[in-house]
Amino acid sequence: MKIKHQFTSVEHPQANGQAEAANKVILVGLKKRLQEAKGAWAEELPQVLWAYRTIPHSTTGETPFRLAYGIEAMIPIEINEQSPKVSFYNEVGNAQAHKEELELLPEVRERVQIREAALKQRITTKYNQRVIRRSFASDDLVLIRNDIRVNKSGEGKLAANWKGPYKIVEVLGKGYYRVSDPGGSELPRKGFP
Known part of the structure; x- marks a missing residue:
């Protein structure tokens, strides 16, 4: 199954829904972290972006970090609290596992594209059922x-x-x-x- 990619431009901002949705999520995250100190958004932005990139998205079931780099990100608390990932770290085994993950990345990305296409189809069908055609x-x-x-x-x-x-x-x-x-x-x- 081949999925067509949609390209958007600044000329048609209404077509750039993914960027708008991401910006909305980031803005909500900033508002939650800032409370009254709205001027300090630049200091909080890296943490909000990190959270956005390392939390699985409902549309893809994957984190943007994994889709970009082929592996899951290790959050700072895992390093400080000596999680099993850190405790059982093996440099040779880790390098081999990372190589295997990178080989599987195209399949993961294809699965994500199929999942997104199915979701878009379900949303379209649901929307079209409620629309009153005139x-x-x-x-x-x-x-x-x-x-x-x-x-x-x-x-x-x-x-x-x-x-x-x-x-x-x-x-x-x-x-x-x-x-x-x-x-x-x-x-x-x-x-x-």
């Missing part, structure tokens, strides 16, 4: 979701969620329409006013 015809009036990132009024998060009404000029296909404002000026395909 279709419009020419001359119907519609509202368009207001994107606060391109809102030129400066209202930001306080701006209205919807703008319009706009008129459907032409039905282009399943869920795609050519739209005009009340004055008859057609809206451009990208970036509504």
Whole structure:
């Protein structure tokens, strides 16, 4: 089974969901650690990033550290408390085990890709079951979701969620329409006013 990779760019930040999700988790971790000292985030960031990289993620079942380096990270408490990993450390055996882990890494990554694809499919199916499909015809009036990132009024998060009404000029296909404002000026395909 070959899985296609999706590429995102800065031009389309809405498509970069993984980065946004990771940033959200890191921000939540920082907020929990900082409490009132919000200015000290730079000192706490390494610990939050370490936690993010060494905790298994629910989507993959693996830690990002293992997916990158082929082995599980050893957390500092394991060294200080003499865990079995430290107590039974054998340099020759460890080197051999690490070599074997690296040989298995492509299989682990492939398993993770399959697991993520299955999860995405389940989420899509669940979402599609709840979505109420609507279709419009020419001359119907519609509202368009207001994107606060391109809102030129400066209202930001306080701006209205919807703008319009706009008129459907032409039905282009399943869920795609050519739209005009009340004055008859057609809206451009990208970036509504």
